[in-house]
Amino acid sequence: MSAPRLGRARHPPLPRTASRRPGRAARLGVLGWTGAALVTVVLLVALVSLLWTPYPPQAADPYARWAAPGGSHLLGTDASGRDVLSLLMAGARTALLVAVLGGALAGLTGVLLGAVGALTPHRVRTATAVLIDVLLAFPTVLLAMLLASVLGGSLGVVIGAVGLGFGVTIARVLRGEFRTAAASDYVLAARAAGMGPVRILRDHQLPAVSGVLIVQLSWTMALAVLAEAGLSYLGYGAGPEVASWGRMLADMQSYLAVYPLTVLWPGLAVTLTGLGFTLLGDGLRDAGGRR
Amino acid sequence: MSGATGLVVSGLTIGINGERLLDGVDVAVAEGQRVGLVGGSGSGKSLTLRAVLGLLPSHAALGGSIRWDGVELLGAPERVLARVRGGEIGIVLQDPATALDPLRRVGAQITEGARRHHRVGRAGARALAVRLAEEVGLPSPADAVDRYPHELSGGQRQRVQIAAALSAEPRLLLADEPTTALDTVVQSQVLELLARLGRTRGLSTLFVTHDLAVLRRAADSASVLDAGRVVEHGPVERLLTSPVSATARALRDAARLTSWDGGRP
Ligand SMILES: Nc1ncnc2c1ncn2[C@@H]1O[C@H](COP(=O)(O)OP(=O)(O)OP(=O)(O)O)[C@@H](O)[C@H]1O
Ligand SMILES: [Mg+2]
Numbered sequence: 001m002s003a004p005r006l007g008r009a010r011h012p013p014l015p016r017t018a019s020r021r022p023g024r025a026a027r028l029g030v031l032g033w034t035g036a037a038l039v040t041v042v043l044l045v046a047l048v049s050l051l052w053t054p055y056p057p058q059a060a061d062p063y064a065r066w067a068a069p070g071g072s073h074l075l076g077t078d079a080s081g082r083d084v085l086s087l088l089m090a091g092a093r094t095a096l097l098v099a100v101l102g103g104a105l106a107g108l109t110g111v112l113l114g115a116v117g118a119l120t121p122h123r124v125r126t127a128t129a130v131l132i133d134v135l136l137a138f139p140t141v142l143l144a145m146l147l148a149s150v151l152g153g154s155l156g157v158v159i160g161a162v163g164l165g166f167g168v169t170i171a172r173v174l175r176g177e178f179r180t181a182a183a184s185d186y187v188l189a190a191r192a193a194g195m196g197p198v199r200i201l202r203d204h205q206l207p208a209v210s211g212v213l214i215v216q217l218s219w220t221m222a223l224a225v226l227a228e229a230g231l232s233y234l235g236y237g238a239g240p241e242v243a244s245w246g247r248m249l250a251d252m253q254s255y256l257a258v259y260p261l262t263v264l265w266p267g268l269a270v271t272l273t274g275l276g277f278t279l280l281g282d283g284l285r286d287a288g289g290r291r
Numbered sequence: 292m293s294g295a296t297g298l299v300v301s302g303l304t305i306g307i308n309g310e311r312l313l314d315g316v317d318v319a320v321a322e323g324q325r326v327g328l329v330g331g332s333g334s335g336k337s338l339t340l341r342a343v344l345g346l347l348p349s350h351a352a353l354g355g356s357i358r359w360d361g362v363e364l365l366g367a368p369e370r371v372l373a374r375v376r377g378g379e380i381g382i383v384l385q386d387p388a389t390a391l392d393p394l395r396r397v398g399a400q401i402t403e404g405a406r407r408h409h410r411v412g413r414a415g416a417r418a419l420a421v422r423l424a425e426e427v428g429l430p431s432p433a434d435a436v437d438r439y440p441h442e443l444s445g446g447q448r449q450r451v452q453i454a455a456a457l458s459a460e461p462r463l464l465l466a467d468e469p470t471t472a473l474d475t476v477v478q479s480q481v482l483e484l485l486a487r488l489g490r491t492r493g494l495s496t497l498f499v500t501h502d503l504a505v506l507r508r509a510a511d512s513a514s515v516l517d518a519g520r521v522v523e524h525g526p527v528e529r530l531l532t533s534p535v536s537a538t539a540r541a542l543r544d545a546a547r548l549t550s551w552d553g554g555r556p
Contacts, residue, residue, distance in 0.1 A: 193459070
């Protein structure tokens with residue numbers, strides 16, 4: 001005797017549409033796509049610079065100092081006769097290196113601190129929340145200067161400062177997201193199915209915060225590009241052997257009155273790259289919000 | 292007593308932040324029984340179910356006893372609770388809109404319990420998901436398991452929850468107002484499904500509701516809960532025809548208003 005299957009026969013089959021994860025539709029919007037395009041251009045330039053630049057970026061030609069744009073040096077040369085275009089291209093590499101490694105470190109810091117601040121027993125959780133707030137009040141630039149005074153200025157210091165400094169900001173945002181996820185019915189259901197905390201974190205809570213994390217990472221990478229330029233400009237970042245937009249600005253600013261164009265290029269590069277990551281983050285946030 | 296099979300909750304008290312939310316609740320579900328727990332909003336029905344699975348917030352103060360097959364679950368180590376959760380006692384939550392993870396495919400959610408308790412592999416999990424989806428009457432089961440919850444209707448999502456609760460083959464199903472969020476036609480279908488699963492799988496159920504008309508189809512006997520106390524207990528038919536407590540009378544009258552079969556005893 002087969003049990004009656006009420007309801008099954010009456011249901012029409014599911015409509016044949018492609019199955020999609022919510023919020024993953026590519027609806028970045030015009031500004032988001034603009035950001036994505038800017039970031040892609042910078043990435044391509046950085047990749048090309050690994051294989052080819054018009055001149056070796058650090059090759060100084062004492063007979064071609066302050067060469068005017070055009071001719072054999074498309075964007076001219078600087079005070080020691082280095083090709084500005086080559087420096088700019090190699091500078092993209094440095095900016096992206098800091099953005100990617102600093103962003104990764106910040107993401108890791110943010111996820112770890114955020115999870116500990118949200119999912120541990122009451123006391124640990126509260127203590128972590130206080131720690132996050134204290135660290136948040138500590139300026140990232142100051143952190144970098146502190147690190148540099150101990151370790152000496154280097155890109156590693158910039159990456160470390162960006163990772164820790166901005167990681168705390170991410171932690172504060174993710175803490176709230178983790179709390180929301182932890183209080184959700186579906187996490188209750190997962191616990192009721194016998195799943196342990198580690199699996200629930202992996203299968204439910206990390207995916208739940210991933211959308212917000214991606215947006216935060218994009219914004220963090222914008223800040224990382226600005227921080228690298230700023231810290232290298234101040235002398236806490238890239239050494240003289242590394243091509244950096246911040247260093248270019250520092251090197252050229254004394255000649256600003258005479259050769260204004262030379263400052264324009266690295267300034268523009270920093271601005272457009274930072275803007276690219278920011279717009280991309282905005283676009284991702286809006287796409288997620290339209291879930 | 293200690294050898295008894297099934298669930299025996301006795302004298303359960305729950306206090307949160309100094310407020311006594313449950314006050315000496317007794318409920319028992321023996322093997323194969325269908326027991327109801329009725330009461331108005333805020334009477335402590337959901338708290339009782341969560342307490343059975345040890346899923347109350349850690350700052351809740353608990354008293355009394357919750358025995359499962361004679362084993363005390365109150366204050367039991369996490370290891371014991373993890374075995375019982377899903378593997379021996381499953382739960383279906385009230386709101387199908389929030390009980391499923393929006394970012395996880397239906398099939399993966401259905402088999403979570405099975406993978407946890409029965410070491411089902413990846414391929415086995417998918418086959419099991421399709422089989423369970425079919426058993427609970429999801430349309431196009433092979434297709435449905437690859438969907439995300441937002442692509443299903445409320446009734447379909449509730450079927451997914453039921454499939455998930457069954458995946459590790461528990462012997463007792465806790466149902467927390469599983470039909471309240473559904474329209475009456477779908478409600479009826481889900482009740483039919485639960486009744487069939489009870490028969491085919493030999494499943495006991497503890498069914499929570501505030502609706503006596505629903506209770507009548509889902510349980511044979513029931514306890515009436517009011518402000519954290521059991522005020523009445525008896526066969527469902529008697530609760531409908533001659534309720535003693537004011538709470539049960541009020542629930543009966545409310546059911547007469549909303550149920551299409553009116554006052555038919
Ligand atoms: N985590 C909590 N902290 C404090 N109070 C709580 C908590 N959970 C529930 N309560 C309180 O306990 C009481 C009983 O809640 P419960 O969820 O068990 O009600 P219910 O009978 O399931 O009601 P409903 O039919 O509305 O779902 C309510 O007064 C509620 O405010
Ligand atoms: Mg409830």
